[in-house]
Amino acid sequence: MDGIPMNIGEVARVSGVSAKMIRHYEAIGLVPRARRSGSGYRTYAGNDVHTLRFIRQARGLGFSIKQIEALLSLWRDQRRPSSKVKALALAHIEELEARILEMQAMKRTLQQLAAHCHGDERPDCPILDGLASGANASSPHAVAGHPMSHDHARTSTKPRRH
Amino acid sequence: MDGIPMNIGEVARVSGVSAKMIRHYEAIGLVPRARRSGSGYRTYAGNDVHTLRFIRQARGLGFSIKQIEALLSLWRDQRRPSSKVKALALAHIEELEARILEMQAMKRTLQQLAAHCHGDERPDCPILDGLASGANASSPHAVAGHPMSHDHARTSTKPRRH
DNA sequence: ATGCACCTTCCTATGGTGGGAAGGTCAAGC
DNA sequence: GCTTGACCTTCCCACCATAGGAAGGTGCAT
Numbered sequence: 001m002d003g004i005p006m007n008i009g010e011v012a013r014v015s016g017v018s019a020k021m022i023r024h025y026e027a028i029g030l031v032p033r034a035r036r037s038g039s040g041y042r043t044y045a046g047n048d049v050h051t052l053r054f055i056r057q058a059r060g061l062g063f064s065i066k067q068i069e070a071l072l073s074l075w076r077d078q079r080r081p082s083s084k085v086k087a088l089a090l091a092h093i094e095e096l097e098a099r100i101l102e103m104q105a106m107k108r109t110l111q112q113l114a115a116h117c118h119g120d121e122r123p124d125c126p127i128l129d130g131l132a133s134g135a136n137a138s139s140p141h142a143v144a145g146h147p148m149s150h151d152h153a154r155t156s157t158k159p160r161r162h
Numbered sequence: 163m164d165g166i167p168m169n170i171g172e173v174a175r176v177s178g179v180s181a182k183m184i185r186h187y188e189a190i191g192l193v194p195r196a197r198r199s200g201s202g203y204r205t206y207a208g209n210d211v212h213t214l215r216f217i218r219q220a221r222g223l224g225f226s227i228k229q230i231e232a233l234l235s236l237w238r239d240q241r242r243p244s245s246k247v248k249a250l251a252l253a254h255i256e257e258l259e260a261r262i263l264e265m266q267a268m269k270r271t272l273q274q275l276a277a278h279c280h281g282d283e284r285p286d287c288p289i290l291d292g293l294a295s296g297a298n299a300s301s302p303h304a305v306a307g308h309p310m311s312h313d314h315a316r317t318s319t320k321p322r323r324h
Numbered sequence: 325a326t327g328c329a330c331c332t333t334c335c336t337a338t339g340g341t342g343g344g345a346a347g348g349t350c351a352a353g354c
Numbered sequence: 355g356c357t358t359g360a361c362c363t364t365c366c367c368a369c370c371a372t373a374g375g376a377a378g379g380t381g382c383a384t
Contacts, residue, residue: 009361019362020342039349041362050294057293062268065339075290085289086281089272096269100262106224107258110251119248127247128237131219132212171330181331182373201380203331227370 004045008034011044015052022052030055030069063092166207170196173206177214184214192217192231224258 012019025031026042031051034042054075058068070088074080109130116126174181185204187193193213196204216237220230232250236242271292278288 007362018341021340023364024340037349037362039362041349053296054293057296059340060268061272061293062265071290071293074287075294078285080285080287081283082279082285082287082289083281083283085287086276086279089276089279089289093269093272093276096265096272100265100269103224103258103262103265106222107255107262110223110255110258114248114251114255117244117248117251119245121243121245123240123242123244125236125242125244125247127244127251128233131216131223131233132237134215134219169331180372183371185333186372199331199380201331203380221371 005037005043006045006049008042008044011049011052015049016056017052025052025055028065030065030072061092062096067092167199167205168207168211170204170206173211173214177211178218179214187214187217190227192227192234223254225254229254 006014008019008022011017012022015022017025022031023042026033031048034044034048037043051072054072055068058071063071067088071085074085074088110127113127113130118124168176170181170184173179174184177184179187184193188195188204193210196206196210199205213234216234217230220233225233229250233247236247236250272289275289275292280286
């Protein structure tokens with residue numbers, strides 16, 4: 001579209017991806033190395049903005065960098081079968097669902113414990129008792145953390161493949 | 163309860179917390195430094211197993227280490243008001259709920275995109291189009307990751323306080 | 325005394341992001 | 355021309371919780 005070259009700060013502004021992350025994406029090879037001005041500044045054009053917006057959207061939907069890598073290459077491939085894209089999407093939906101279920105289970109357990117806690121100045125507390133006695137439904141050990149709203153303690157069942 | 167001293171491997175087995183993590187928890191001060199045998203081996207008793215089980219339970223419910231630190235000190239405090247425990251639990255429930263809602267929104271958006279994708283050999287694909295054109299409901303930038311089922315790309319709104 | 329299971333510490337990686345230091349560049353104003 | 359301030363560069367560190375592995379010491383049973 002426009003051939004007006006931009007510096008990284010401007011692409012960051014218009015794409016919604018921070019300059020920091022743009023450099024990072026370049027470093028890990030998610031986006032191609034940018035052209036450089038005589039003094040070494042990265043130089044971008046309208047095309048790059050589209051790619052970065054694509055990435056931002058995909059991150060916003062919870063896709064991992066690996067998955068986005070795959071999506072980007074499908075996006076660029078004019079001959080891609082839409083089945084491949086859909087398969088990626090459906091797989092990700094399942095991951096989301098699994099994590100949702102896990103967190104809902106945690107939430108439910110906590111709500112049950114909290115429901116029986118007086119919540120006053122008295123020291124006896126079913127929540128602490130529950131934590132001490134192991135009255136939880138599944139969810140054995142905590143695992144890692146992906147990109148989304150920075151978590152805080154997540155337990156998982158499946159040893160993520162990363 | 164029993165005064166039989168255990169090595170780290172055994173406590174790990176009976177508490178469900180890996181030896182690796184027990185050392186880590188000790189290093190970050192979540193659990194007190196263990197006594198050592200003459201040759202430098204860590205030595206544990208039944209009491210420590212309870213603490214570790216407590217931690218494992220709390221992690222399983224998605225509490226962060228910081229939160230567990232607070233829970234542990236309340237647990238050890240015979241005079242704690244149960245209101246403090248309940249407040250922690252309710253706050254965590256809200257965090258869980260927020261993350262659940264975020265992921266449900268992602269899932270919904272993805273399902274809508276996927277629903278219109280043929281998923282055959284043809285290259286045209288509403289999913290890629292959606293990613294390219296930014297048709298998502300909110301969820302601007304991805305954030306960090308809590309402990310729960312290792313995520314994969316999570317977006318968040320609130321810049322976690324860590 | 326040999327072997328094996330266990331322990332020790334220390335370093336590295338994961339995933340995605342932010343913060344900041346130390347220094348170079350560019351354009352505008354004086 | 356020179357200063358100022360906004361921008362850019364690279365490089366390192368932190369987060370959070372966990373796993374893996376290397377290099378070396380210990381404990382016990384054969």
